[in-house]
Amino acid sequence: MAPLIPSSQPWVEKYRPKQVKDVAHQDEVVRVLTNTLETANCPHMLFYGPPGTGKTTTALAIAHQLFGPELYKSRVLELNASDDRGINVVRTKIKDFAAVAVGSGSRQGGYPCPPYKIIILDEADSMTEDAQNALRRTMETYSKVTRFFFICNYISRIIEPLASRCAKFRFKPLSAEVMSSRILHICNEEGLNLDQEALSTLSSISEGDLCRAITYLQSSARLYGSSISSKELISVSGVIPQNAVEALFVACKTGDFDFANKEVNNVIAEGYPISQMLSGLFEVIISSDDLSDVQKARICKRLGREADKVSTL
Template sequence: MAPLVQSSQPWVEKYRPKQVKDVAQQDEVVRVLTNTLETSNCPHMLFYGPPGTGKTTTALAIAHQLFGPELYKSRVLELNASDDRGINVVRTKIKDFAAVAVGSGQRQGGYPCPPFKIIILDEADSMTEDAQNALRRTMETYSKVTRFFFICNYISRIIEPLASRCAKFRFKPLSEDIMITRVLHICQEEGLDLEPEVLSTLSSISQGDLRRAITYLQSAARLFGSSITSKDLISVSGVIPQEVVDSFFAACRSGNFDLANKEVNNVIAEGYPVSQMFSQVPCLLFYFCCSEFIMLVIEIWILIECCFQLFEIVVGADDISDEQKARICKKLGEADKRLVDGSDEYLQLLDVASSAMRAICNMQEEFS
């Protein structure tokens, strides 16, 4: 097929799956939602998980498969809560759409066309708490004629009264094999030729985010043509070169403040994003001081629930002293509060893991 590198259409949209069954690697979610499509019995839904794993794609696919192209515009309201996040939007736009009844469900053109509408709230974790509280009454009042699909990265930022009204679906990070398969398909369609090393690099820098991987690939194709190297991908991704991260971490381990200060100045002078450094340095830390505890905690995405479960484990442990339990529980309480306030889940989880390691290893810790 002729290369379409210069096409203006984003590849993320061009290659977005059109049906629920085509969503990659979310087998449990696809199985449940396929049954939902067959019965047309659709509850309020909450899709949560890392970015680029298929949450928005799944919500849009459900809506299209239920109503088809003719009724989609009149039956589905798409809102991005990052923009429409205030209470006024709930009181006007959402309430007005939800209140309008629709005709009885009759199949049209092969589509089920159930007797309700759908409101898709993307980035719902960006909504203010007042707006989320206002939604509770709207959901209850118009539940017979309107279903809500909430999409978020951090379920801890969705208030419990909303979350409890929804069927929850967790989207897992995509494996490297799945991502490479999808990327190879796009490369074939777009006439790109990538070496295996480039595919591995793309998978690494995208961190399970397929949308990010496709965006990097298209950006590199626009800048460098059909022949793309690992260096090209790193340059368009904004990822800090590994040698810079290694030097920074080595300076930290050396105990030499002047050397560490020099590396910090180098990072700032080169314009590397500090938040990106925060995400890359912990990978080195895990390499040097990995434990079963850390690996167990990393697999859990609902961090507020994780705090409760860890609390029960810590309190019930017989091989941990009361002083150690007190230190760990104090840190769990702090992390829980920060999560409610909207702190980054990854950094809070890392803080809990490192604090628990220090406590269990009888290392002294100063509390401010």
């Protein structure tokens, strides 16, 4: 079959669920929001949880189900708070949009079209504290005509006055089974061949982030064609191969400085990110049968110190 949508479209968008009920593995959230959509009386909402679990998809689906394609552009403002996160954005763009009044609610084209607008703030935990405090006043002033949807990974970075004004929805990490099911569906739609090893690798390197997994899959399909191997997925993702991590671990265990230094130089020559290497070493150390619990604790404590140094660079 010829594709209905140009192949240049990102698969993350192409296969994004269009309705709240289609969001995977968030049964409790879907149930509550489905009931909310029936009344069309949405409160301010705060969606939080790991990346790639459906937070943004759910917010967009709610907005589309409330207003439909005709009113969506005039009633919904989408902002990525990691880019537009300063206090000036709150005082201008957000406040100006929130202040505009809308007509009384009446169904159009089968959509509820309630008498309010929606502002979607993605990555809201990247907003400065001053911006969040300024936003608090805007929420209070225009609550009758505007609803805010905050999307974040870390709810602890949202100031309490904002969080307390929202209905909170926690999105659970996606299981390997859920991710595999969705990936296989996309493979079937796009005519891709992905064996069990490659599927397992994709689930592992994406770390529960379905958006990342779909992006890796599309990139691999463009580079290598319809048959994709585990090695090709690792190459596209830029993740450090497991054998490189294990080689460094073995070299360190020998106590031979020259041998270990050679492996370190190999890591540098390959350009592997040191943060990924430390994370990989941590996993190998924890699962090792040759080290005592005390040794593991001491090594991990030292790795933690090095990780802190890397994060401050």
